[in-house]
Amino acid sequence: MSAQREMKEKNPWHMPVTIIITVIGVIAIVALVTVAVLQNRPLPQKYKYGIVLDAGSSHTALYIYEWPAEKDNNTGRAEQKHSCKVKGPGISSYASAPLKAGESLRACMQEAEQWVPERRHRETPLYLGATAGMRLLNMENSTASDGVFRAVEGALQKAPFSFQGARILSGQEEGAFGWVTVNYLDDRLKQGLETTGALDLGGASTQISFISDKFDGSESQSNSVAFRLYGNDYNLYTHSFLCYGKDQALRLTLAHQTQSGPNLISDPCFNPGYSSTKNYSAIYDSPCVSNRKPQGAPLSFIQEGKGNFLQCQEVVKNVFNFTHCKYSQCSFNGVFQPLLQGPFGAFSAYYFVMNFLNLTDTTIPLETVKQKLASYCATPWSQIMQQHPDVKVKYLAEYCFSGTYILTLLTEGYNFTSESYSDIKFIKKIKGSDAGWTLGYMLNLTNMIPAEAPDSPPLPHAGYVSIVTIMAILLLILFIISLRPLWPRCSKQPQIV
Numbered sequence: 467m468s469a470q471r472e473m474k475e476k477n478p479w480h481m482p483v484t485i486i487i488t489v490i491g492v493i494a495i496v497a498l499v500t501v502a503v504l505q506n507r508p509l510p511q512k513y514k515y516g517i518v519l520d521a522g523s524s525h526t527a528l529y530i531y532e533w534p535a536e537k538d539n540n541t542g543r544a545e546q547k548h549s550c551k552v553k554g555p556g557i558s559s560y561a562s563a564p565l566k567a568g569e570s571l572r573a574c575m576q577e578a579e580q581w582v583p584e585r586r587h588r589e590t591p592l593y594l595g596a597t598a599g600m601r602l603l604n605m606e607n608s609t610a611s612d613g614v615f616r617a618v619e620g621a622l623q624k625a626p627f628s629f630q631g632a633r634i635l636s637g638q639e640e641g642a643f644g645w646v647t648v649n650y651l652d653d654r655l656k657q658g659l660e661t662t663g664a665l666d667l668g669g670a671s672t673q674i675s676f677i678s679d680k681f682d683g684s685e686s687q688s689n690s691v692a693f694r695l696y697g698n699d700y701n702l703y704t705h706s707f708l709c710y711g712k713d714q715a716l717r718l719t720l721a722h723q724t725q726s727g728p729n730l731i732s733d734p735c736f737n738p739g740y741s742s743t744k745n746y747s748a749i750y751d752s753p754c755v756s757n758r759k760p761q762g763a764p765l766s767f768i769q770e771g772k773g774n775f776l777q778c779q780e781v782v783k784n785v786f787n788f789t790h791c792k793y794s795q796c797s798f799n800g801v802f803q804p805l806l807q808g809p810f811g812a813f814s815a816y817y818f819v820m821n822f823l824n825l826t827d828t829t830i831p832l833e834t835v836k837q838k839l840a841s842y843c844a845t846p847w848s849q850i851m852q853q854h855p856d857v858k859v860k861y862l863a864e865y866c867f868s869g870t871y872i873l874t875l876l877t878e879g880y881n882f883t884s885e886s887y888s889d890i891k892f893i894k895k896i897k898g899s900d901a902g903w904t905l906g907y908m909l910n911l912t913n914m915i916p917a918e919a920p921d922s923p924p925l926p927h928a929g930y931v932s933i934v935t936i937m938a939i940l941l942l943i944l945f946i947i948s949l950r951p952l953w954p955r956c957s958k959q960p961q962i963v
């Protein structure tokens with residue numbers, strides 16, 4: 467009993483002063499950690515918004531982007547929050563009724579008002595960029611294209627957003643901004659990683675953009691775009707082929723097949739059993755082919771499908787000119803192209819067509835892809851229609867041609883081989899945002915990609931909290947150890963006799 471009392475008296479943990487000091491110490495440390503963590507907690511996230519209208523040759527789409535307000539040029543990435551497809555054709559189709567082009571945008575603009583919080587409306591920039599459809603209309607009839615722009619500008623000025631203008635993008639801009647989008651979304655720019663090339667197939671033009679170690683811009687300056695992004699220099703090769711989007715390319719092949727002005731053409735690029743009467747004027751009503759309209763041709767011709775991939779490929783090859791090249795190497799039509807350097811992301815119509823044909827898997831050998839496409843092309847039209855009752859007949863009819871055009875453009879046009887074909891990925895979205903030029907365009911106009919690498923806090927919030935907590939625990943342990951001289955001796959200590 468007396469030994470027990472003696473131990474109790476020697477044990478400092480039973481002394482009121484020690485207990486009070488310990489409790490105060492623990493409270494102080496808990497308070498320190500709590501204040502430090504709360505004080506440095508990230509503020510509730512506020513977002514900013516930007517809206518871009520992509521006025522393509524076949525249709526217009528509206529994209530709403532969102533990014534954290536405090537971090538626009540730092541760690542926060544802009545992402546696509548919503549997209550809206552405008553009903554009806556592209557704005558260039560409204561040349562003779564421009565006001566309708568403006569009206570067509572109304573439904574998507576109203577949707578945008580719902581998606582962007584009202585208090586942000588006035589500060590949200592709104593851009594419209596038009597691509598190859600308007601480039602062609604502008605070449606053909608600049609008064610008509612001015613009229614369309616006036617109408618869409620009138621409609622967009624009425625929106626509650628900060629309208630920043632509507633304009634035609636150059637082919638170079640379209641290619642370069644598509645490349646920026648793909649690499650920004652993949653976080654390749656900030657980290658200075660190897661970049662991904664961008665292949666964009668539209669209805670009226672097509673773009674190829676990539677970084678090649680062999681390309682410094684000197685051989686063809688018109689194909690060179692220099693950037694400094696996040697402290698890294700890029701010399702991008704880019705080219706846009708006007709008239710080589712898939713809809714204009716179809717006109718080019720039909721023009722080739724109707725040069726002698728026949729009443730009937732047997733078309734290997736359409737499924738067997740397909741038959742359609744087409745007007746000569748409808749085919750030749752585009753600056754891409756207008757100068758080739760055969761003299762004295764009848765009003766219309768009948769197009770009958772033959773469904774032969776190999777013959778289709780031969781017809782398609784005719785739209786590319788390989789005869790002259792004043793550079794060390796060319797793709798086609800005498801356009802310089804440096805040595806391909808992958809990987810590549812292929813989006814827009816590349817994706818839509820290859821996805822419809824179930825051919826997006828590029829690990830399948832190119833020869834097998836061709837065989838599968840050949841078998842699709844040879845499938846009777848009645849069977850195709852039966853299998854796809856929901857797809858519009860106009861689109862459905864063109865997939866054999868479009869698939870053949872894509873493979874021919876990639877291999878004969880851009881010189882992809884059986885080996886390098888697997889460097890291509892057919893993509894629609896990257897991390898939830900559509901691949902296309904719109905995001906890159908907005909990032910550029912809002913100066914959201916800095917030329918130099920931004921300063922970032924030395925530690926992320928989670929790391930900071932962990933370090934403060936660990937330090938506090940260490941302090942507590944140190945404090946307890948510092949009381950060691952006052953610790954009771956262990957009763958089981960061997961007795962030295």
Ligand SMILES: Nc1ccn([C@@H]2O[C@H](COP(=O)(O)OP(=O)(O)O)[C@@H](O)[C@H]2O)c(=O)n1
Pocket residue numbers: 521522523524525556597598599667668669670671672711712713814815818819
């Ligand atoms: N679901 C979809 C949407 C578009 N498309 C095609 O994708 C192409 C988009 O071109 P675009 O309207 O952006 O035209 P450009 O101005 O870029 O040349 C058109 O040929 C459309 O027919 C498609 O095949 N499937």
Ligand SMILES: [Ca+2]
Pocket residue numbers: 522523597667668669814
């Ligand atoms: Ca496009």
